[in-house]
Amino acid sequence: MSLSNEIVHAIRQRQKRGLPEEIREKVILHICDTIAISLASYKGAPIALKSIAGLSIGVKGGTGRVIGSEHRLPPAYAAFANTALAHALDYDDINDLARIHPTPVTLAAALAAADAEDTSKTDLITAVGLGNELLCRFGYAIEPRGTGTDSKWFLSQLFGYLGATITAGLVLGLDDNELVHALGLAYMQVAGGKEPGVGTGSQARSIYPAFSSMGGVQAAFLAREGVSAPASCLDGKTGLFLNYFGKNLNEKQRSVLLDTETWAFSDTSIKLYPSCRYSHPFIKSALVLRNHFRHDEVDQIVIGVNETANMLCQPLEDRCHPKTLQDAKFSIPFMVAFAFVHGSVHLNNLTEGALMDTQVLNLTKRIKIEQTQSDTPGIPIGDIKIVTAHGTKRHLERILPETHIDAVKKKFTECCMYANVSNPEVLWETLSHNLVFDGVNKLPIIIH
Incomplete structure (x- = not known):
């Protein structure tokens, strides 16, 4: 057969x-x-x-x-x-x-x-x-x-x-x-x-x-x-x-x-950040480490990657100063710097304007890439080390499959609000409890 x-x-x-x-x-x-x-x-x-x-x-x-x-x-x-x-x-x-x-x-x-x-x-x-x-x-x-x-x-x-x-x-x-x-x-x-x-x-x-x-x-x-x-x-x-x-x-x-x-x-x-999945463990590490250091204190950020993740870091100059929003979302160095500066990553702040964010771009100049991991199934560990005049701290973040209903509902609401959909909670209840073809055909019309 x-x-x-x-x-x-x-x-x-x-x-x-x-x-x-x-x-x-x-x-x-x-x-x-x-x-x-x-x-x-x-x-x-x-x-x-x-x-x-x-x-x-x-x-x-x-x-x-x-x-x-x-x-x-x-x-x-x-x-x-x-x-x-x-x-x-x-x-x-x-x-x-x-x-x-x-x-x-x-x-x-x-x-x-x-x-x-x-x-x-x-x-x-x-x-x-x-x-x-x-x-x-x-x-x-x-x-x-x-x-x-x-x-x-x-x-x-x-x-x-x-x-x-x-x-x-x-x-x-x-x-x-x-x-x-x-x-x-x-x-x-x-x-x-x-x-x-x-x-x-x-x-x-x-x-x-x-x-x-x-x-x-x-x-x-x-x-x-x-x-x-x-x-x-x-x-x-x-x-x-x-x-x-x-x-x-x-x-x-x-x-x-x-x-x-x-x-x-x-x-x-279900993704919780609007960027390439490979950047997510590194974003999470950056968010943890920013609780210990301000971005203007950082002398160097060392990102430890595997061979596959390194493809999202090279050429480093291009990845650190992306020309399109798509490149920014697919750049581990940029997303690490962005998360470290802003403390969050969502649709309202990761926009075309982020490409010219001087604080983020200045921080990317202090990023170094090291290959510390081997290629394994799934995505790499978010390995980040922060070097400052006051000390060094390293964090390793492992991502597991995520589908938590409260987080999904929150993301659903935020996406609908971004699209100016009225009553996103009502739409959530309608879809999540009666998901049929006819219902999907009655979705809101988005006005630019």
């Missing part, structure tokens, strides 16, 4: 059993979080709106609603739009071990497919939950460490094509054969080169997962119309894993991918 067939079989097993209650509740939190981020993006992420406008040239009308907007687009375009909004602020959920942002991709795919149908064959929570689990399973199977072949790809995008395909396919009610064909059609589009993240000076990293949700939705609709593709797309002689990672999955990796007893999605975190 091909890997594509086995994946579809595993998904059907999970679908037949239904989501465990704790996973269902977690999926609800992640969908609510993603919606709030998207509303905030419509207000404060121009790169997302520019991307949607550029993609939509020549397109008039459609069935798919763009979150925060009255506009309608064809399904694949709507999927792109909503994933771009969900990711543009760098505030979206992430599974640290898989190194994947799942919900922005799957939610957009589910909504796009549902908007095109009179009735959905799979409910919103189940479709997103199963799509998220598949995405996280792909990451678990290859055990990314940020070095070697996995370092070349945005895994949220590369595997996102497949996750979006399955999610949209479930909503459309594709049968097993159609789902296998849809995976093959998704494979024909897969991409995700990581240079927009590693390089500096561009805004492109803000929208990279959007291509995957667009492609996945397109693949699902093509399969529904009877377009076929080889079942060997993932493990064939020129299949995905051989082409993109140099070898097919071994038996152990296949068993990890196809496991239906545990839930990889349970380890997915």
Whole structure:
């Protein structure tokens, strides 16, 4: 049996059993979080709106609603739009071990497919939950460490094509054969080169997962119309894993991918800072250390990184004086200095104006990078040492998966207030207690 067939079989097993209650509740939190981020993006992420406008040239009308907007687009375009909004602020959920942002991709795919149908064959929570689990399973199977072949790809995008395909396919009610064909059609589009993240000076990293949700939705609709593709797309002689990672999955990796007893999605975190996840342990360390020193007392900040985190520190001059907000959020040195100076990181202070913050820029000049850690699964420890005339203090911060309902609700409210949504508490209660396709279609319209 091909890997594509086995994946579809595993998904059907999970679908037949239904989501465990704790996973269902977690999926609800992640969908609510993603919606709030998207509303905030419509207000404060121009790169997302520019991307949607550029993609939509020549397109008039459609069935798919763009979150925060009255506009309608064809399904694949709507999927792109909503994933771009969900990711543009760098505030979206992430599974640290898989190194994947799942919900922005799957939610957009589910909504796009549902908007095109009179009735959905799979409910919103189940479709997103199963799509998220598949995405996280792909990451678990290859055990990314940020070095070697996995370092070349945005895994949220590369595997996102497949996750979006399955999610949209479930909503459309594709049968097993159609789902296998849809995976093959998704494979024909897969991409995700990581240079927009590693390089500096561009805004492109803000929208990279959007291509995957667009492609996945397109693949699902093509399969529904009877377009076929080889079942060997993932493990064939020129299949995905051989082409993109140099070898097919071994038996152990296949068993990890196809496991239906545990839930990889349970380890997915909801971000508490609107910046690259790799910066979060270092931000937390900086916030602890600023309780002991003022920023004007600091002679040197020594940031201890691993090889992967070092990619977010080099070239050091560019990382310390980022030219775009996207680069700032993807720079460990800048985010450490910003957190140390301001004592918090949120949508209202981490803005374009931060790029010219003289206190932050002056502090970045005193930053030194040392490689003190080896690359391991997940994200590194936030290793920071502060050197002053009065002494030296070092702090190590380890980040664990985080999804605390009070923190999620607080973030939801703050995102809605940022977007000038009236009565965010009412919206929270509505979504968190009755999360259905029709309810999402009645979200507030954001005025610029």
